[in-house]
Amino acid sequence: MTVDFDISQYLNIFLDEAEEQIQILDETLVLLEQEGENQDLLNKIFRAAHTLKGSSASMGFENMAQLTHAMEGVLDDLRHGELSVTSDIIDHLLQSLDALKELKNNISAGQDNGVDVAPLIANLKNVKNQVAAAAVAETIPSPEVVAGEEPEVITKPAETLSGADLGMDDVEINVAAAAKANGYNVWHAKVTLSHDCLMKGARAYIVFNNIKDLGEVIKTIPPIDEIEEERFEDSFEFVLVTKSGADTLIDTVKSISEIAAVEVQPVNVSLVAQSVSQTAKEDRELKPVAAGAPKGNGAQTQAQPKTSQTVRVDVQRLENLMNLVGELVIDRTRLADVNGGLKAKLGAEELLETLEEVTVHVGRIIGDLQEEIMKARMFPIEQVFNRFPRMVRDLAQKAGKEINFVIEGRETELDRTVIEEIGDPLIHLLRNAIDHGIETPENRVKAGKPSTGTINLRAFHQENQIVITVQDDGKGMDPEVLKAKAIEKGVITADVAARLTDREAVNLIFAPGFSTAATVSDVSGRGVGMDIVRAHIEKINGIVEIDSTPGEGTKFTIKLPLTLAINRSLMVYLGGQVFAFPLANVVEIINVDLNEIQKVQQRDVVLVRGEVLPLFKLSEVLDYPSDNQGSTKLPVVVVGISEKRIGFIVDELMGEQEIVIKSLGEFIGQIPGLAGATIMGDGKVALILDVRGLAGQAGV
């Protein structure tokens, strides 16, 4: 009757948790450097390192456990004022953190090595020893703040429990009795995990794993599968048949971290259940008396921040939900259409009015449902932002610049799909701001600015969009310099440059092959930066704008849609079918008279408010029939791609509608100029246009 655990199921939980703790360390260590000794912060960092130590030890990842243990040592000294925060210590900690990240990646790739942690641990120990040497005179034991460092131990050899008290069945009692007859001890142990233990199941696993060497566990309370699934409060019990004594058992359990208390009692298996149970039970319920460290700081331990309850949900499930709601959104429109049709046909009928009521109500609920599910797919942008402070610090140090990095609106929520895509462009913008935006301290002082530059990263909601800004108070961009550079690089001709407005000149940095850095650094200025940033952002239907004032700084503004799954579109007719232009791309709708169209280099153009607008027939670009019967007033949808404006002539305009994007499927595959299809209110299929692809087809 051996009780075994399966460790593999914990690996993902462990990795998730490790990721979380590493994130916390990442943020807080940089903050620590800025703010110096802040007790709350130090506690937070210590807790993260401590948790990581515990969970990696539970999982048997020795390298990570040892490294975090060493980090924890230094952090503990910092926390108790025995060390003070210096950039040297921060550097050591950050290096260790980098190693932790690498270890974590290795573990997820299936191995716990590949990183030499020994020198890092030696460094950390060195730091610690310096203090120890200094403080050797006053060796006052530091009070424990976090419970679980020193487990409380209670042994009650005097009193015994009967097997039946523990709910053992006859078979189990017989096994125990037989073992006892052969000179084995039968111990009952109650293990209480520390209050803040996060991976109780894994912790229990390690307990069982360690005591396996001592003997055999014949009974657990609650049953082992419930323990595995973490279906227990802070404590669990087991009955162990072993040759070892109670002390060995206690020591074995105690050696595991995050154990708050261990109670061990012998089990008297020869006894049959009787009235003793009452008293025994009371005994077990007695509050364990603190045996180890003084619990002076107990109150602080209890003051854990209450976190809201969350459930981890498979992303695919959310996607499915979103698809289902998409169906409902379509049916809502259909229902309204049918309702309208019936009403027109039958006039005012009582039943029809009820139908209308229901239709409206269902519609409202579907709207709410859609909103809620969209929210469920939203993550705070924090997830992306949190890795930036460290990056900015490192880059600033490397570039020899002093930078105050301010983040606002971490809590702003974005769709998961958008979050995945926005990280890279932001990294690029920040690197650019550090590299090209902020001046060196000397130059700043010369320009009459504070020597420390400021980079501000901000996210907020605006109407139906997310706006992210990256602003620096650096040297800004000089349109003339940009023009000169662009000519030099062959991006534009001198002729064109002369006609550019300042705003257009600033936008030159988005041109492929453009770089403004005088020297090429290893972080940016490779000339592939900004055009890729823009392409990335446009891929997720966003736009990016620049405001720059020479001498005062530069501000990039990124505007993103809230979600990518549902979008508002302009529906148009072509050849009797409906096509959808994503509204994000539509600049305006104009009517063009046939005789206003002119030819420039064999291409159709029209003058709109003095600007030349290239015109294309959508039917020709798509190679699709057109129903246009010689009308001279042509509806034109003007779309914007980056700075370009293009007009597409359609048969007729239909109106705006909210649509759910569906794929055309594997059989048809990707078709240039089409982004997918959607189902309209009347059940027919409309094709969604991909404006970029269309422009490519048109040869723009």
Added chain:
Amino acid sequence: MEEQLVVFQLGDETYGIEISAVHEIIRMQSITKVPRTPEFVEGVINLRGRIVPVIDLHKRFNLPLEEETAHSRIIVVEVKGVTVGMIVDSVSEVLRLPQANIDPPPPAITGGIETEYLRGVGKWEERLIILLDLDKVLEQSEYNALEQHAHDLAAAGKE
């Protein structure tokens, strides 16, 4: 051993496909034509919220085109996870055909359809049923390659 077949007409020929591949048989409905697809792809339909491509088997097999009638149907099949609707002139019945009655495809069986799309020929009550190899019928690599080639040509022509 016998096979269950869905039997349908294309022009004056009788065809059969294995019933396990058939999802459902629906009436003709409005089909949205998709630009830049091969000739035999009629377009896409809305099948209870799913976008399903529809092909015309006459065009696929280079058979003479037939008028759409009240008997015209779309047979929705799923092969290797890909769902496709196939337009046929009419669906006649579901048959159980003993394996013994199925012969390998003869070299040149009919005027139009090429043997590579055939799995065999079944005999049932003096009738010949042409058994289609759906994998081959719905094979895309062939026309995808053609399409790609056509696009490349078009793109080259533009520049």
